[in-house]
Amino acid sequence: MKTFFTRTATALVFVAVMLGGILYSPFTFFLLFFLINFFALQEYFKLIRHIDPDYANISAWHKTGLLVASCALIMAFTGEHFSSSANLSLGFLGWWMTVIFLLIMPIGEILLSKDFQLKNMGYSALGLAYITLSLGLLIHLCLNYKTIQFTETATGTGPGWLIPLLLIAFIWINDTMAYIVGSLIGRTPFAPAISPKKTIEGTVGGMILAIAAAGVYGHFWGEQYLALQHWLVLAGIAAVFGTAGDLIESKLKRMAGVKDSGSIMPGHGGFMDRFDSLLLAAPFAWLYVHFFAMI
Template identity: 70%
Template sequence: MKTFITRTITALFFVAIMLGGILWTPLSFFLLFFLVNFFALQEYAKLVRHIDADYTEISSWHRYGALIAGCAMMLAFTGSNFERNGLSLGEIGWAMSFIFILILPLGEILMGKTFSLKTIGYSLLGLMYVTVPFGLLADLRFTEVPGYHAPGYLIPLLLICFIWINDTMAYIVGSLIGRTPFAPAISPKKTIEGTVGGMILAVAAAGVFGHFWGHQWLPLQHWIALSAIAAVFGTAGDLLESRLKRLAGVKDSGNIMPGHGGFLDRFDSLLVAAPFAWIYVSLFVR
């Protein structure tokens, strides 16, 4: 009972922070995911240290340099949205990203106990896995959709909601009729019935809402496509992070949220779904 209460309080607090950050202003949206990116990168590095002990030998320059590079890349994705006196956060971010990514190997050579392209690759992979998706999500927020009356936060919010619906429905359907394991070596509790059921119900919910109420913001086909992307690639993101945790031999990526794990545990689906949603929006919506 105590665990249930803790999980509920944490979940309500998490939802309140998420909605406040997403809906308030473009700046609050950026600050929210800037912080999420910062902590998720640290959790990724911790997982890698469990997977490969060589990563524990990297220098402090490498460790903090990768974090700064991730923060700089997030700044870069803001573009010209936060500009003052002719200088924007985006320009500062691009300059810092270039500098830190360029001199990261040099610093490792000079300051590390050993030099390994493998450990450099782990850090660059972390930036691609964590920071780029959050940056693309910010780009979706900052770029207006021409010809539609959709607020800037609509598509990122829909993506998160569709992922939540898919996960919830997959759990319910899997609990009721799930029999066939989907990926037993990675996530033993996932079933094919639950996974497919969650996807179908997420797309159905998006179609119903888009048909009756959402057409004022986006045409129905975009509601269906975005929900399908969230369901399919969100599930892939969940399995990918589960695989990383199994390789690392840990249950959760972190413990920042009691009863819910870490930031990677909460945003694993979004990390894979966001880039594909960005591609779809860039090609067919904008």
């Protein structure tokens, strides 16, 4: 019973923080995912150290430089959105910091590390692509893609947070419905070596219901912002790539021999545990919006 109340309280706080950060202003949206990136990346480093103990030998310069480069890259995705009176934007500053640290970090690692190994640079680069690039594209989606392909009856642009919020909602619906359907009628294991509790019936059921929910939203409310078929595709992306993202993180945790990526959220694990689906779905959603849903 104590565990149930702990999980419930944590979930309520989590939802409140997420909604507040996403909806309050563009800057709080950026700040929310800036912090998620910072902590999720550190959890990723911890998993890699469990998988390959050699990664624990990277220099302090490597660790610090990588975190700075990651934070700078997140800033870079804001573009010209946040600018000072001197016309110095957060995005411009972020791009220059990213370039500088990504250029000098390998040099410092080679010179300062007692046991330099090229594979450790690869692990770090993978972390930037897997976590920082994904969340940066989500921020870019919010701040820069307000003009999208509207229906003939649309009267104006939608809020920047709309697609990211709905993408997260579709992922949540897919995960929840997959669990419920799998518990009721699931019989056939989907990926027993990675996630023994996932079933084909639950996975397919979750995807169908997530797309159905997108259809209902698109038909009754969403068409004033985005054509119905786009909402259906975005839900499909959330379901398919969200499920793949969940399996990828489960595989990493199995390789590392840990149950959760972290313990920041009692009863729910760490940041990677909460955002594993979004980390893979966000880049594909960005690609779809960029190439198919923009005017």
